[in-house]
Amino acid sequence: MEGTSSPTISYYDHNAATFAAGTVNAHIPKQLQAFVGMLPKGGSVLDWGCGSGRDSLALRQLGFDVTSVDGSAAMCAEALRATNTHARHETFDELAEVGRYDGIWASASLLHLPKETLPGTLRRAALALKDQGVLYCSFKYGSFEGERDGRWFTDLEEGSLATLLEPCFDVVGMRISTDVRPGRGNERWLNCLATKRSGLPA
Numbered sequence: 001m002e003g004t005s006s007p008t009i010s011y012y013d014h015n016a017a018t019f020a021a022g023t024v025n026a027h028i029p030k031q032l033q034a035f036v037g038m039l040p041k042g043g044s045v046l047d048w049g050c051g052s053g054r055d056s057l058a059l060r061q062l063g064f065d066v067t068s069v070d071g072s073a074a075m076c077a078e079a080l081r082a083t084n085t086h087a088r089h090e091t092f093d094e095l096a097e098v099g100r101y102d103g104i105w106a107s108a109s110l111l112h113l114p115k116e117t118l119p120g121t122l123r124r125a126a127l128a129l130k131d132q133g134v135l136y137c138s139f140k141y142g143s144f145e146g147e148r149d150g151r152w153f154t155d156l157e158e159g160s161l162a163t164l165l166e167p168c169f170d171v172v173g174m175r176i177s178t179d180v181r182p183g184r185g186n187e188r189w190l191n192c193l194a195t196k197r198s199g200l201p202a
Contacts, residue, residue, distance in 0.1 A: 012072035043102030049109020053085030103134040126168035141188040169194035
């Protein structure tokens with residue numbers, strides 16, 4: 001399956017409550033502020049891999065029209081319980097909308113895809129965005145690819161992420177941050193904002 005690998009979905013299905021409890025209050029305001037600053041007021045946003053629904057809730061409270069999606073049925077249920085977020089159960093490869101969103105927020109979600117599937121997934125994201133739509137994505141910083149702690153991870157550095165984005169997106173900026181969860185401050189994340197490349201189908 002080109003979406004999230006089955007072991008990863010299984011991990012979240014079996015650990016949804018624990019994962020949600022550890023992330024629902026771990027806000028990342030700098031990245032979110034930068035993202036919303038590039039969107040039209042009240043614009044449409046896809047929270048792609050919404051997890052606990054934390055960011056969907058924050059975006060809704062800021063007045064955006066949010067569509068929440070997650071590949072784990074248990075995480076969709078947890079998002080509803082924890083943040084009253086109604087999430088569509090759908091893997092990345094099932095996204096079929098075209099020209100629908102002003103922005104796609106993919107926080108710590110695309111990192112669960114094998115690197116070889118990321119070009120197709122990013123193309124799908126670009127097609128789902130309106131002209132000059134905005135993509136935010138984040139990956140653990142590094143070059144590791146494989147299973148770790150029961151889940152698949154693709155870690156990326158600036159150059160490798162830029163290469164993956166280049167066919168469909170113009171990079172606006174990248175920054176490295178530390179993990180906001182308690183006790184995880186030594187973990188680094190690569191955050192990226194990019195816009196849909198001109199000339200792609202709307």
